Amino acid sequence: MYKLFLCLRYLRCRVIAYFAILAVALCVAMMLIVVSVMNGFLAKVERAAKGLFGDIVLESRSTEGMGLYDEFIAQVHKNVPEVEAASPFILVPCYLRIPGGNWSQIVQAAGIRLPERAAVTGFAKGLFVQAGGASPTFDPPIAQAIDCLDGQIKFIEAQRASLPGSQGDRTAALELETRLDNALLAHLGAKAILRRAKDRQAAIAESYAKLRAAYAESHGEPTDKTEAAEKQLEELTLAAGWLDPSRHIIMGLGIPGLCFRTDEGKTIRFICPGSKVSLSLIPLGSGLGAAPSLNSKTFTIVDDCQTDVSSIDSGIVYVPFETLQQLNNMAASYSADKPGELAIPARCNQIHIKVRSERTDEQYLETVRAKVERQARDFHDAHPEAMMGDVAVQTWRQRQAVIVGPIEKQRTLTVIMFGIISLVAVVLIFVIFYMIVFQKTKDIGVLKAVGAGSFGVAQIFLAYGAAIGLVGAMVGTVGGYYFVRYINPIQDAVDRWFGFRVWDREFFMFEKIPNEVEVAPALLIVAGAIVAGLLGALIPAWRAARMQPVEALRYE
Amino acid sequence: MSEPLVLVQGLHKSYRLGKVDLHVLRGVSFGLTEGSFTAVVGASGSGKSTLLHMVGLLDRPDRGKIVFAGRDVTSLPARRRNEIRCRDVGFVFQFYHLLGELNVLENVLLPAKVDSSVFAWARRRGQARRTAMGFLDRLGLRDRLRHRPKELSGGERQRVAVARALMNRPRVLLADEPTGNLDSASGRGILDLLKQSNRRDGQTILMVTHDISLAEQTDKVLALRDGQLSEA
Numbered sequence: 123m124y125k126l127f128l129c130l131r132y133l134r135c136r137v138i139a140y141f142a143i144l145a146v147a148l149c150v151a152m153m154l155i156v157v158s159v160m161n162g163f164l165a166k167v168e169r170a171a172k173g174l175f176g177d178i179v180l181e182s183r184s185t186e187g188m189g190l191y192d193e194f195i196a197q198v199h200k201n202v203p204e205v206e207a208a209s210p211f212i213l214v215p216c217y218l219r220i221p222g223g224n225w226s227q228i229v230q231a232a233g234i235r236l237p238e239r240a241a242v243t244g245f246a247k248g249l250f251v252q253a254g255g256a257s258p259t260f261d262p263p264i265a266q267a268i269d270c271l272d273g274q275i276k277f278i279e280a281q282r283a284s285l286p287g288s289q290g291d292r293t294a295a296l297e298l299e300t301r302l303d304n305a306l307l308a309h310l311g312a313k314a315i316l317r318r319a320k321d322r323q324a325a326i327a328e329s330y331a332k333l334r335a336a337y338a339e340s341h342g343e344p345t346d347k348t349e350a351a352e353k354q355l356e357e358l359t360l361a362a363g364w365l366d367p368s369r370h371i372i373m374g375l376g377i378p379g380l381c382f383r384t385d386e387g388k389t390i391r392f393i394c395p396g397s398k399v400s401l402s403l404i405p406l407g408s409g410l411g412a413a414p415s416l417n418s419k420t421f422t423i424v425d426d427c428q429t430d431v432s433s434i435d436s437g438i439v440y441v442p443f444e445t446l447q448q449l450n451n452m453a454a455s456y457s458a459d460k461p462g463e464l465a466i467p468a469r470c471n472q473i474h475i476k477v478r479s480e481r482t483d484e485q486y487l488e489t490v491r492a493k494v495e496r497q498a499r500d501f502h503d504a505h506p507e508a509m510m511g512d513v514a515v516q517t518w519r520q521r522q523a524v525i526v527g528p529i530e531k532q533r534t535l536t537v538i539m540f541g542i543i544s545l546v547a548v549v550l551i552f553v554i555f556y557m558i559v560f561q562k563t564k565d566i567g568v569l570k571a572v573g574a575g576s577f578g579v580a581q582i583f584l585a586y587g588a589a590i591g592l593v594g595a596m597v598g599t600v601g602g603y604y605f606v607r608y609i610n611p612i613q614d615a616v617d618r619w620f621g622f623r624v625w626d627r628e629f630f631m632f633e634k635i636p637n638e639v640e641v642a643p644a645l646l647i648v649a650g651a652i653v654a655g656l657l658g659a660l661i662p663a664w665r666a667a668r669m670q671p672v673e674a675l676r677y678e
Numbered sequence: 679m680s681e682p683l684v685l686v687q688g689l690h691k692s693y694r695l696g697k698v699d700l701h702v703l704r705g706v707s708f709g710l711t712e713g714s715f716t717a718v719v720g721a722s723g724s725g726k727s728t729l730l731h732m733v734g735l736l737d738r739p740d741r742g743k744i745v746f747a748g749r750d751v752t753s754l755p756a757r758r759r760n761e762i763r764c765r766d767v768g769f770v771f772q773f774y775h776l777l778g779e780l781n782v783l784e785n786v787l788l789p790a791k792v793d794s795s796v797f798a799w800a801r802r803r804g805q806a807r808r809t810a811m812g813f814l815d816r817l818g819l820r821d822r823l824r825h826r827p828k829e830l831s832g833g834e835r836q837r838v839a840v841a842r843a844l845m846n847r848p849r850v851l852l853a854d855e856p857t858g859n860l861d862s863a864s865g866r867g868i869l870d871l872l873k874q875s876n877r878r879d880g881q882t883i884l885m886v887t888h889d890i891s892l893a894e895q896t897d898k899v900l901a902l903r904d905g906q907l908s909e910a
Contacts, residue, residue, distance in 0.1 A: 123791045123792075123796050124788065124791040124792045127791055128777075128779075131779045131784075132779060135779040136779075564775055565777050565778075568771075568776075568777065569788075569792070570736070570763075571734070571736060571763065571769045571775075572763070572764060572769070572789040572842070573760050573761065573764020573765070573789065573792045573793065574760065574764075575756065575757060575760045576756065578792075670737070671731075671736045671737075672731050672736050672737045
């Protein structure tokens, strides 16, 4: 009883114990922050890679790509039950510009199938217009887009209203005001386009009905009437700028020059759904000829996507798979000699596969990967025209090994470094306890005089050390948790006040610093702190236990 | 004649001070009968405290034997010695040796806590508090229960130390210069307390002091000279 009693009393009454608690708390908070940020960073890399590639990626090493992908996917579904979904994918570098404007940027154009892709990756999660929808398409309802723009317009107006007046940094405020004005104009313009498109939907439907009637009347033969109806429909469609899903594009939300971030971390667009962009690319799908020509197409923006991975959001735009196939000369070509006979099948660069199981460990994915690879070999043997002889089948981790490997090593190194730094807490506890044992020499003598055993005396100091470790760990965990939780606002505040930014989103690939604390590492750190407290108290406790009561009582 | 409660036979103890062996006790023998109040007098450094520490099992003799309640306790293992110290021996020191972090009541309760596990204390707590309060009442410290030792006078501190020594109702009370650090009035008060405890409760007391006038107020006075004990 006396051990617990004295331990708690020493903990409460001795001011020096608070310094030991503070040291432990700081070390625990430091470790928690480092481990959480590093683990979060790795988890984000994983999520990003899986968000882009799925669990397993089948990639052609040839620029011409691989054909018969639908047949291959059907075979994989049939023979590899672990595969839940698969989708073909094209990724090509292209030149993105706003028609009639000066802005342009080199980005990657991703040809995807919607909603198929949403089943393979988490693509649907970050959409703006189709937020939270399970089946995103390249043809979302106009009304939905208008609602989204309305929300954004309100937000921009609120931002504008909250701009500082004469106080504060006037230059920065003016710059922000100009940006907000431009964004507001873009939103209002886009909204007007969408409204017109919506208004014309009825007219288009009517015009389409007229066209059908004209063709019915002429038994399918083109006449002046059908031509007039076609022309009217085309004019209306072009004016609406919305109705051809094959010419729709989903932008990455983060392309430099097309949006900006507020201090609160909100992204404001300069270009919105309803606006047009143009894509130009050198088609690599049929190899580079002697004089490669540029393929271009104008697209209407229907949505944008934010994955929170800076490198993806700032450099990828999504267009319908078949459209990009055409643009990149990967569509099927037919024999010139024998019309109707397929010369080269339609192709894609990659096939992304999602594995059915909730198990996502590398060992399991590797098993499925091997099965898919075997299927690819078999398919190539059976269908040489599919050009699947030179494909790489990799799990997401294997594909991202160049990125994930160094980050994992860096995490281990950082944890070791900070672990060594945390040993300072052990030394500090040792010094403090050594001092306390010296100060308490007479108390130890008295305790032994009233019958306390050596082990009992040692237990007081060991429990005292463990208690310091526990209390310090609890304080540090709470502090570290809230620091990690609010790490992004803290960084923004530091940036605002001191102009010092630790997290460079261009360098670290992600928009925000990871801010999730995992339970298992946190528990491990708390346990480590208690052990550190025990270790620090061990030698002083041993010394106290060995102390002869007579010497202790005589100690001056 | 009844068998003594404590019997000391041929006790030897020496210390090494630098290169010199200091023979403090050279064959000390004596007995304490139950309910007796014995004083050991001697000059400063004569080995009185050493003798007391050995009788209280805080130290081990080089040679000789200590018999407690008919049992040789000289070479008992530490655990058994701790038990005897806790239950059968009470110490009063010259410099009180109260624990500064504890208040008066907690200091007095300390031996009872040392003698109890957490569960045993839960059962025993009420009774122990009543006992401690009874002692403190008798010693006139009822209104000082929550005070820390540093808030008390020397005499009050020593009264708390006496209460603590009596807390587990030990069979023998060992007092090491209990008045040595007090003014004469306080010293007299402490001695009266010890006498009262001896006469009223039959408490066996062994007190070492260099003050002959105090020693004369006990039943028996032993003098320690040159490491040997003789009846004064």
